[in-house]
Amino acid sequence: MSELIYLLAAVLFILSIRGLSAPRSARLGNFLGIAGMTLAIVAALALIPPERLLPVVLALAAGGVIGVVSGQKVRMTALPQMIAAFNGLGGLAAVFLAAGEAAADGTHYFASSVGLVIGALAFSGSMVAFAKLEGLLPGKALLFPFQHPLNLLLSIITVLLFFGYSFTHAEWMFWLLAAVSLLLGLLLVLPVGGADMPIVISVLNSYSGWAAVGIGFMLSQTLMIITGTIVGASGAILAFVMTKAMNSSLVQVMLGGAAKNRQNAETGSGEKGVARSGSPEDAAFIMENAEKIIIVPGYGMAAARAQHALKEMAGLLRRKYDVQVRFAIHPVAGRMPGHMNVLLAEADVPYDEIFEMDDINRDFADADVAYVIGANDITNPLAKTDPSSPIYGMPVLDVAAAKTVFFVKRSLSSGYSGVDNPLFYNENTIMLYGDAKAVTEAVVKQLEK
Numbered sequence: 001m002s003e004l005i006y007l008l009a010a011v012l013f014i015l016s017i018r019g020l021s022a023p024r025s026a027r028l029g030n031f032l033g034i035a036g037m038t039l040a041i042v043a044a045l046a047l048i049p050p051e052r053l054l055p056v057v058l059a060l061a062a063g064g065v066i067g068v069v070s071g072q073k074v075r076m077t078a079l080p081q082m083i084a085a086f087n088g089l090g091g092l093a094a095v096f097l098a099a100g101e102a103a104a105d106g107t108h109y110f111a112s113s114v115g116l117v118i119g120a121l122a123f124s125g126s127m128v129a130f131a132k133l134e135g136l137l138p139g140k141a142l143l144f145p146f147q148h149p150l151n152l153l154l155s156i157i158t159v160l161l162f163f164g165y166s167f168t169h170a171e172w173m174f175w176l177l178a179a180v181s182l183l184l185g186l187l188l189v190l191p192v193g194g195a196d197m198p199i200v201i202s203v204l205n206s207y208s209g210w211a212a213v214g215i216g217f218m219l220s221q222t223l224m225i226i227t228g229t230i231v232g233a234s235g236a237i238l239a240f241v242m243t244k245a246m247n248s249s250l251v252q253v254m255l256g257g258a259a260k261n262r263q264n265a266e267t268g269s270g271e272k273g274v275a276r277s278g279s280p281e282d283a284a285f286i287m288e289n290a291e292k293i294i295i296v297p298g299y300g301m302a303a304a305r306a307q308h309a310l311k312e313m314a315g316l317l318r319r320k321y322d323v324q325v326r327f328a329i330h331p332v333a334g335r336m337p338g339h340m341n342v343l344l345a346e347a348d349v350p351y352d353e354i355f356e357m358d359d360i361n362r363d364f365a366d367a368d369v370a371y372v373i374g375a376n377d378i379t380n381p382l383a384k385t386d387p388s389s390p391i392y393g394m395p396v397l398d399v400a401a402a403k404t405v406f407f408v409k410r411s412l413s414s415g416y417s418g419v420d421n422p423l424f425y426n427e428n429t430i431m432l433y434g435d436a437k438a439v440t441e442a443v444v445k446q447l448e449k
Contacts, residue, residue: 005043006223012036013227017234023341023351040223076346077302080336083201084129090208091122095178097215102174110166114214116174117162117181122207124185129192129200133335141193154184196253197335199242203250206235238337245331245395273425275412278432280439283371283406284446288321290368290404294360295327296397297340300374300409304436307347310373313440314349316447327354328361328397330378361398370402374436376415379423389419405429408439 013036019029041060048056074082098116101108131137158180165173192200209231216224243250287293295314301307317323327349333340344354364370372379375397383394399405400423407429414420423429432439 002043002047003222005039006221009036009039009043010223010226012039013230017230023345023354026345075305076307076343077305078134079342080197080201080334080339081130081133083336084126084133084204087201087204087208088123088126088130091119091126091204091211094119094208094211094215095123097218099174099178101218102171105169108218109169111214111217113162113166113177115211115218116178116214117158118207118214119211120178120181121185121188122204122211124182125189125200125207126204128186128189129197129204132189132192133197139193142190147187147191151184151187154180154187158184192253196248198332198337198339199239199248199250199253201336202235202239202242204235206232206239209233209235242332242337248394273422275424275431276427276429278406278430280432280442281446282430283432283443286404286406287317287323287369287371287443288447290323292324292363292367293317293326293369293371294364294367294399294402295325296370296372296375296379296399297327297329297344298333298373298375298378299335299339300436302334302339302343302374304374304438306373306437306440307343307349309437309440309444311344311347311349313444313447314353316444320447325353326360326363328357328364329354330357330375330395330397333375333378357395357397364398364401367402368404370399370405371408372399372405373408373440376409376421377419380415380419380421381423382419382421391419399423400426400428403428406432408432408434408436410434 012032016029016033016036019025019032021029045053045056070082094115098112098119101112128137132139158177161173161177161180164170165177189200189204209228212224212228213232214228216222216226216228239250243253293314295310297307297310301310314325314327317325327340327344329340331337334343341354345351377383377391377394377396379397379399380391381396381400382389383391383396386392405423405426405428407424409431410433412420412424412431424431
């Protein structure tokens with residue numbers, strides 16, 4: 001009976017992912033996921049002897065309370081940190097289960113070793129990602145001498161200990177394998193800069209899924225194998241898609257090569273033009289006389305929590321001035337997959353006003369205004385024109401094709417790529433210096449007059 005319930009739960013998880021793939025069905029997808037997890041928990045509890053049920057129920061209650069409280073209190077801008085923490089906790093759970101199997105002298109040593117290694121990598125790597133996103137560690141890439149040889153050495157030691165423990169079952173090998181895997185996870189994520197965090201979070205999510213697969217085989221738990229495979233495969237596919245969108249490779253990102261390219265770019269110097277600055281009054285006047293406006297949000301919008309002001313501005317332009325306003329989303333904007341979509345949804349921006357890059361890029365040529373708020377590299381035309389640039393080949397939003405481009409930024413500083421954006425100096429570009437939220441609110445006040 002329990003296997004049948006597990007199968008039903010697996011079907012619900014698959015339908016949940018299907019629902020979450022589109023904004024309109026996301027709420028249903030979330031509900032199906034909750035239903036599937038509830039079924040899985042009930043089926044698992046039914047298999048536990050009554051005398052052992054109390055500590056399990058207490059642990060479930062504690063986890064549930066922590067989850068509800070943290071979910072209610074977390075800011076939408078802090079979702080990347082929360083997802084990194086969830087990935088880490090999934091990996092840590094796999095480590096604990098593998099340790100329990102080792103302490104009980106179980107028989108599934110190979111499967112438990114898989115769960116241990118990948119779970120430890122996911123946990124320590126996720127903690128570094130969390131610390132970087134939360135500002136506890138510098139967001140930039142942390143590079144150090146002999147980094148690659150050290151990682152290679154630790155990888156070789158991990159493989160040797162993996163097979164050594166799988167065949168000898170020596171307890172000291174288990175704990176040494178856990179320690180080396182935790183250290184390797186730290187060192188793999190330290191050299192990754194903030195711009196690559198969406199990719200890293202997807203990779204760590206994939207790790208937690210494959211760790212669950214290993215533990216599923218260890219426990220002969222069909223549902224864990226199915227769901228772990230879904231999570232592992234989806235995370236890997238998403239990471240691959242995003243690396244393609246950034247004209248990079250997964251190996252380059254995880255080994256710090258992308259960050260090194262950015263540091264090299266920062267040391268270069270190039271001739272810069274003169275940027276033309278404007279005021280919120282200028283922006284309001286031009287936008288209220290426009291017919292088509294495309295808004296391009298980036299991480300700066302998230303950092304300033306400007307999504308509500310942006311939604312108010314878009315609504316005012318639409319209602320009072322009959323302007324067509326749409327949002328253009330780059331696949332790697334922000335610090336996690338779908339970061340901009342989540343923030344705009346939280347501000348109740350209608351789904352039919354939000355467009356992915358491939359669906360709206362051609363429309364910039366017909367737009368009167370492109371309002372770029374907190375985005376930089378994802379609009380840089382050097383990605384198309386300069387083969388020597390580290391971002392060359394990365395798909396970008398063609399905001400330069402709009403009649404007028406407003407850039408809302410604190411300064412003319414480069415993005416995470418370290419490459420100066422020549423768009424700042426175009427004749428049709430007007431810089432709006434300041435905090436993204438404050439500038440947008442000032443534009444709203446002018447539009448209301």
